[in-house]
Amino acid sequence: MIDLAMHMMDxxxxxxxxxxEKVEIDLIENSRGHTLLFRVKDNGSGMDGETVKRLAxxxxxxxxxxxxxLGVPFLKMTxxxxxxxxTAFSEEGKGSVVEAVYRTDHPDCLPLGDTAGYLALLLRxxxxxxxxxxxxxxxxxxxxxxxxxxxxxxxxxxxxxxxAVREYIRENIKEIYRKQPSHGFLCM
Amino acid sequence: MDGIKTLADLKKKQEEVMSxxxxxxxxxxxxxxxxxxxxxxxxxxxxxxxxVMEYFIxxxxxxxxxxxxxxxxxxxxxxxxxxxxxxxxxxxxxVFGYVDTRKADEIIERxxxxxxxxxxxxxxxxxxx
Numbered sequence: 060m061i062d063l064a065m066h067m068m069d070x071x072x073x074x075x076x077x078x079x080e081k082v083e084i085d086l087i088e089n090s091r092g093h094t095l096l097f098r099v100k101d102n103g104s105g106m107d108g109e110t111v112k113r114l115a116x117x118x119x120x121x122x123x124x125x126x127x128x129l130g131v132p133f134l135k136m137t138x139x140x141x142x143x144x145x146t147a148f149s150e151e152g153k154g155s156v157v158e159a160v161y162r163t164d165h166p167d168c169l170p171l172g173d174t175a176g177y178l179a180l181l182l183r184x185x186x187x188x189x190x191x192x193x194x195x196x197x198x199x200x201x202x203x204x205x206x207x208x209x210x211x212x213x214x215x216x217x218x219x220x221x222x223a224v225r226e227y228i229r230e231n232i233k234e235i236y237r238k239q240p241s242h243g244f245l246c247m
Numbered sequence: 248m249d250g251i252k253t254l255a256d257l258k259k260k261q262e263e264v265m266s267x268x269x270x271x272x273x274x275x276x277x278x279x280x281x282x283x284x285x286x287x288x289x290x291x292x293x294x295x296x297x298x299v300m301e302y303f304i305x306x307x308x309x310x311x312x313x314x315x316x317x318x319x320x321x322x323x324x325x326x327x328x329x330x331x332x333x334x335x336x337x338x339x340x341x342v343f344g345y346v347d348t349r350k351a352d353e354i355i356e357r358x359x360x361x362x363x364x365x366x367x368x369x370x371x372x373x374x375x376x
Contacts, residue, residue, distance in 0.1 A: 060292070065293065069292050072318075072320060122323075124321060125323045125325065130288070130289045133289065173297070180297060180300055180318070183304065184316070184317045184318045208254075211254060211257075211258060213258065214264070214265070217261075218305060218307070218308035219308065220261065220264060221301070221305065222305070223251050223257060223260040224257070226250070226251040227251045227257050230251060230252040231252065
């Protein structure tokens with residue numbers, strides 16, 4: 060995984076496989092504290108304590124098609140190598156929260172990547188799921204709620220809307236960085 | 248239109264798209280559509296599945312092929328990512344490996360349009376890792 064957007068796509072797949080109907084994705088940067096929090100929260104099937112413990116084990120997977128599961132171990136590795144930390148909470152039947160904190164003053168901190176592109180694909184490929192994406196740097200924030208877009212009559216499944224939604228997200232994320240020019244670590 | 252930044256811009260674009268779309272009937276039965284599933288797990292993402300998926304969505308539309316493009320998990324063919332499973336109506340699903348945008352173009356032109364088999368098919372009896 061060479062950027063955060065890839066991790067986002069990857070971790071969200073776990074929520075989708077857990078049968079989630081709502082998925083919240085947060086990217087929250089605190090420029091004074093030099094931290095960046097990446098969080099995915101879902102209301103899927105959740106995991107028992109034993110499973111949560113084994114989550115970061117690369118040889119643990121619920122799949123039968125292969126014997127390794129690297130999504131979470133990679134996320135843990137990339138945040139810990141910046142001096143950050145990885146945490147996962149879950150409750151069976153209620154859902155899960157996966158959090159990775161990155162230190163943005165560390166040279167190994169990952170770039171943001173094409174968050175807008177991945178997010179647009181997620182919205183397009185999963186019409187039955189309500190996504191809520193929050194990108195915040197200090198006080199500036201952008202929130203996208205797929206349910207609200209649908210209520211406004213936006214057809215996220217139309218092929219021609221893919222590019223438009225991508226541009227909408229990209230422009231709004233850029234805007235946040237414009238508001239915080241001296242602090243914003245994340246770059247497009 | 249220059250720049251899509253506000254919700255109003257997005258709605259305007261939607262209206263444009265809708266007016267062009269009304270000519271085209273949406274098939275009610277997904278069985279009659281071409282189904283494209285792009286494997287989008289850790290291995291697929293790391294190998295560039297995003298570009299392949301975007302390409303399928305945009306090109307199938309441009310080439311006026313009614314298709315459902317969606318994402319799926321890892322099918323166990325991590326060595327051959329990005330992989331794409333294609334189901335043509337009434338035919339068995341076929342998995343293609345090592346798909347980049349050039350391969351995707353060949354798959355659309357030759358397999359989806361003409362039904363010809365093209366290189367890169369992963370046989371069903373392959374062992375997974």
